[in-house]
Amino acid sequence: MDTHVALSAEKLFSIGPFPVTNSILTTWIVTLLLIAFAYFATRKIKAVPGFLQNIAEAMVEAFQDLVSSVAGDKTKVFLPIITTFFFFIIVGNYLGLLPGVGSIGFFETHDGQKTFVPFFRSINSDLNTTLALALVSVFATHYLSIKYLGLGGYLGKFFSLNPIFLFVGLLEIVSEITKLFSLSFRLFGNVFAGEVLLTTASTKLFAIIVPIPFYFLELLVGFVQALIFAMLTLVFMVILTQKNAH
Amino acid sequence: MEIVLAKGAAIAIGGIGPALAIGLIGFKAMEAIGRNPEAQGKVLPAMLIGMAFAEAIAIYALILAFTG
Numbered sequence: 039m040d041t042h043v044a045l046s047a048e049k050l051f052s053i054g055p056f057p058v059t060n061s062i063l064t065t066w067i068v069t070l071l072l073i074a075f076a077y078f079a080t081r082k083i084k085a086v087p088g089f090l091q092n093i094a095e096a097m098v099e100a101f102q103d104l105v106s107s108v109a110g111d112k113t114k115v116f117l118p119i120i121t122t123f124f125f126f127i128i129v130g131n132y133l134g135l136l137p138g139v140g141s142i143g144f145f146e147t148h149d150g151q152k153t154f155v156p157f158f159r160s161i162n163s164d165l166n167t168t169l170a171l172a173l174v175s176v177f178a179t180h181y182l183s184i185k186y187l188g189l190g191g192y193l194g195k196f197f198s199l200n201p202i203f204l205f206v207g208l209l210e211i212v213s214e215i216t217k218l219f220s221l222s223f224r225l226f227g228n229v230f231a232g233e234v235l236l237t238t239a240s241t242k243l244f245a246i247i248v249p250i251p252f253y254f255l256e257l258l259v260g261f262v263q264a265l266i267f268a269m270l271t272l273v274f275m276v277i278l279t280q281k282n283a284h
Numbered sequence: 285m286e287i288v289l290a291k292g293a294a295i296a297i298g299g300i301g302p303a304l305a306i307g308l309i310g311f312k313a314m315e316a317i318g319r320n321p322e323a324q325g326k327v328l329p330a331m332l333i334g335m336a337f338a339e340a341i342a343i344y345a346l347i348l349a350f351t352g
Binding site for chain 2: 045220223224226227228230231234262263265266269270273
């Protein structure tokens with residue numbers, strides 16, 4: 039059997055006209071986990087925090103220090119979305135490392151070829167998820183830019199009468215598109231390559247001791263990529279909401 | 285017997301530039317930390333972000349090697 043990690047997520051069933059793939063199913067699980075944690079951690083807020091509230095406070099405090107060092111006075115507006123990006127991506131990455139995700143499934147026959155369809159799949163190994171995250175990031179950045187600079191200031195960043203600045207502005211529009219692709223492909227490539235690596239190490243080589251260093255590598259990569267996505271979104275937001283310093 | 289090199293060549297050649305870039309970023313970061321060990325808290329995150337940008341190019345080449 040040739041173990042092969044499919045590039046696109048496999049469809050499990052349909053709800054009406056809407057196909058549900060295994061990565062959508064895993065995304066629902068990640069979302070439920072995060073919402074449940076948020077609900078239980080903030081139910082009864084005490085001055086001396088209990089266990090879950092303590093963890094939530096540590097999470098928020100760590101990110102508040104990070105965001106305020108870059109954003110300054112706009113921290114309160116940027117903090118929720120940056121922290122959400124980080125925790126959604128890191129919980130998704132780490133859930134994809136659990137035993138059973140990617141390995142428990144069923145066999146399906148597509149015109150003569152038997153393929154393996156897992157029930158759950160690491161969410162960021164699907165380009166749809168990372169593209170959606172990148173779209174949300176870029177739209178949030180531009181929305182906040184319009185909110186802080188006004189429509190005139192926002193358009194003035196890209197279009198101006200001076201021909202040199204006009205050329206620079208057009209290049210910046212192109213760079214916004216490449217930002218979208220680079221954010222999504224960086225995350226997708228890292229996590230998908232990690233999936234292929236773990237599958238190869240677990241099936242083509244000795245499957246007991248050999249995958250252990252690769253699992254540590256994936257722990258590191260999952261954390262770093264989540265941090266990079268959040269930090270890049272933060273830096274782009276800060277740059278786009280700055281008044282013109284030309 | 286055919287030998288197909290396209291996928292391997294894509295990642296092999298596409299990985300040279302980012303590897304050099306990451307090495308140079310690390311080199312300069314080490315130098316900066318060595319000159320001023322107290323600046324480590326500022327140099328290290330900036331180095332990691334720079335390395336992530338450089339690594340993204342290698343990831344593009346890897347995607348083409350998987351699918352192209």
